[in-house]
Amino acid sequence: MAATAANDPRSTLRGGLPDRYLTPEDIAALLSVPLETVYAWRKKRTGPPGFRIGKHLRYDPAAVRTWVDSLSADNAA
Template sequence: MSAPATVRADPRATLRGGLPDRYLTPDDIAAMFEVPVETVYQWRKKRTGPPGFRIGKHVRYDPADVRAYVTERKSADQAAA
């Protein structure tokens, strides 16, 4: 009798604080915030959204930076209320 096969989850899909444990793309950010991807590019251009960085010609976002951005925005909204 053989042991049952263990199904292992893809480690890239593991969530950390509700965010994927991988660098995020502009499409990921757009989907998360339910905005058009062009809005994400405008945020980057105006430096108003979560901070991103370039890897070659590609823009990526660190999930920890995105989490910090969301926390900061929540705090600013609560302070304004």
């Protein structure tokens, strides 16, 4: 399913990530992985750290960037 420019999280990028908290769908779109992978990462505690606002799961863009950077550093070593 292709995302339109209006709801594509990559369309609001500034400094690489949007200026708002990210949803699991945003993470999947930004990293080009299936949504199920994002939930599997959460269950295994291997993905970016998320938090709940009521029943809604959200991710801090800065924490996502740190997580991605840590993966890059691990692969470079």
